[in-house]
Amino acid sequence: MRKRLFPALLAGLLLIVAAAALALTSPASAAPAGTIQDAAQALRDDPVYVDPAARDQLSAADEKALENKITEAGKPVFVAVLPDTPAFPEDTLLRTLRNDTGITGVYAVRLGDGLDAGADPRVMPVRAVQNLTAAVEDPATARSADAQLNAFVDRAVEQARGSAPASWSGGTGAGDASGAPVGGLITLGALVAAGGVGAYAISRRTKRRKAEEERAALDKLRVVVDEDITAYGETLERLDFHPAEKGADDAMRADYERALDSYETAKARMDRATHPSDVRPVTQSLEDGRYSLAVLEARRTGAEIPARRPPCFFDPRHGPAVADVRWTPPGGAPREVPVCGTDEARLARGEDPMSRTVDTGDGRRRPYWEAGPAYGPWAGGYFGGGLLPGLLAGTLLGSMLATPAYASEYGGGDFGGGDGTGGDWSGGDFSGSDFDSSGFGGGGFGDGGGFGGGGFDGGGF
Structure with a gap:
């Protein structure tokens, strides 16, 4: 009996081993199609995901x-x-993918033969994403997924702000379906693990250095903002208004009531501030x-209610601007800036405006637009992202805010876009569902029209 059972058991074991080997060596195209959640999970570990049912679009090597x-x-x-x-x-694909991945960045999706993209506005402005998508939908590149995606990535890595997420492993692609020997995979895994330890140490040092720089920048800002809050409180006292x-x-x-609420809100927000x-x-x-x-004040004096205008460019503590005047910074080009009545009169007499100066760390005080990038968020709150580019063009602060590095170090959103209205997440940060869906x-x-394969018509963003 045992003699007859042994060959049967042996045959069964051979069948199991053969089936396992076949599963390990089967091409990825034989696997069932994935889901958006599968794609999102994969993108947390690597920058590129190819669905098994779309493997004919992009090879494992590509x-x-x-x-x-x-x-x-x-x-x-x-x-x-x-x-x-x-x-x-199509209608919800990019938003869902971004939401489920949970990481700020630029997202490109090749869906069938069509391409579309989106981005967190603080990583890449909406208009830049539109232009980039349109540029790679040229028929010469659109026919090949490899050519089109490489064209997109070449431009995107030049323009995107922020840095790669720490969760990326460096990318394994679909190499585990290539039939590599198990021993080779184990060796490769050991090398990757060793490299990962080194990368982790470097990442820790980089994050520690960045945190120290941010603390130093925030310390500078605290001095300036505390002066602003104090000045505002003094203005409230001088007003001497009694509701009764x-x-x-x-x-x-x-x-x-709104004025008092603004005062209390500013103090509370500054107390909680941990980042520039x-x-x-x-x-x-x-x-x-x-x-x-x-x-x-206008209501109390019977004057006309003033239009909502930005504060005085030279010193926001002067209050809302009453006029726009032509002004030329030293070594810069002329531009229109909003000014208060006092500075308007001073400029008309050929005098220098009463500019807000800040400590630049060299023992001297300079106008804030000639200070370092730490003052970008301070100016951004007063003037808004859409107004700053024209006001600060050609100044030291303006040139610093225009660099991609500024967004990841100081929060972005102050210069060159103004699109972002969501959270202050830098590129590569984990934000989960807290993101600006307009991108x-x-x-x-x-x-x-992005997924239609017929070109970009500017809609959908």
Whole structure:
């Protein structure tokens, strides 16, 4: 009996081993199609994901080369190659992929024969993403997924702000389906692990250095912002408004309440600030409050309610601007800047404006626009991202804010875009679902034409 059972057991074991070997060596194209969640999970570990059902679009070798290009550049650029199936609905695909991946960056998706892209606005402005997508939809490159995606990545890594997420392993692509010997894989795994330890140590040092620089920048900003908050509080005291005073009405009381709220909000936000970018909403609150005070003063005196204008460029503590005047910074080009009444009169007499000066670390005080990049978030809260480029063009602060490195170090959003209205996440940071969805399709990609294969028409973003 045992003699007859042994050959049967041996045959069964051989069948199991053969089946396991076949599963290990089967090409990736034989695997079932994945889901958006599969793609998102993979993109947390590597910059490129190719769905098993879309392997004919991009080979394992081309995928690996694309991953290497992105990781060597160290930029938060994500690429997914997916089949055009109902599992990947065009209208919500990019938003869902970005949400499920949870990392700030630039996302490009090749869906069937079409391409579309989105980005967190602080990593790449919406207009830049549109232009980049349009540039690679040229028929000469669109026919080949490899050529099109490489063209996209070449441009994206040059323009994207921030750095690659720490979770990336460096990319393994689909190499585990290439039939490499198990021993080779084990050796490769050991090398990767050893390299990972070194990379982790370097990453820790880099993060520690960056944290020290951010603390130093925030310490500088605290001095300036505390001066602003103190000046605003003194303005509130000089106003000497009492809600029950004769002539006060509900509109005046509401203005006064908003002014007080702005004061308390600014103090609370500054107390909680841990990063230079946290200063932006503080100065924005102070700007809101000063406008409320200007409106209250107009109501009390019977004057016309002032239009909402930015604060005086030379010193936001002067309050809302009353005019735009032509001004030329030393060595720069002339530009229109908003000014208060006092500075308008001084410039008309040929005198220098009463400029806000800050400590630049060399024992001297200079106008804030001739200081370092740490003052970018401070100015950004007062003037907003859309106004700063024209005001600061050609100045020391303006030239620093225009560099890609500024976004990752000081929070971005102050210069050159103004698109970002979401959280202060830098490229490559984990933000989960806290992101500005306007950079990922808005109302959906059905009206954008990006996945239609017929070119980009500017919609969908």
